[in-house]
Amino acid sequence: MKLPLYGIGTYKLVEDSVLRKVVSAVLPLGVRLFDTAQWYENEALLSQILTEELPKHNLTRSDVMVVSKVHPRNHGYENTRSSTLESVSHFGYIDMMLVHWPGMNGADPASMPAKRAGTWQALEELKREGKIRGIGVSNYTVSHLTELMGYTTTGPPDVLQSEELSKHNLTRSDVM
DSSP, X not given: OOOOSOEEEOTTOOSHHHHHHHHHHHGGGTOOEEEOOGGGTOHHHHHHXXXXXXXXXXXXXXXXXXXXXXXXXXXXXXXXXXXXXXXXHHHSSBSEEEEOOSOOTTSOGGGHHHHHHHHHHHHHHHHHTTSXXXXXXXXXXXXXXXXXXXXXXXXXXXXXXXXXXXXXXXXHHHHO
16 A cells, blocks of 8 residues: 655644635645544544545545544444444545554553553454555554564554654554
């Protein structure tokens, strides 16, 4: 999977008029990746705006990449599967679905490895079913990545997204 050269995040863009202005302004500039998340609560709106704006720029859904992320509260097989299918329903398919955070507020830390494994299993299945095209992780540390490699059946994540590598004790050699 090839990532577009230019992308934009949609965090906190929940008002129709603001998100519409952003999408309309960036498409002519060559932006072809739109990063959203279940947590941002703007997937349905972004989908609607893309549906309306893409034809104005002689583009189709297949010309852009939509990246979304599983909300931390949706960790675990069933929650991940159902919430990701809801995300898919907005866009027809998701180009790249990431696990937003390895943790979950209020969860017993001892339960998280099993929840993360269930989350990853659901994403692998949805990828095999063609609902999502790529799967990855966001904000994972080296220990989370090592854990994931112990249960993945499809190989390493397609994408490792991180706000800041040093914040998670990652170096270039850890991820290259």
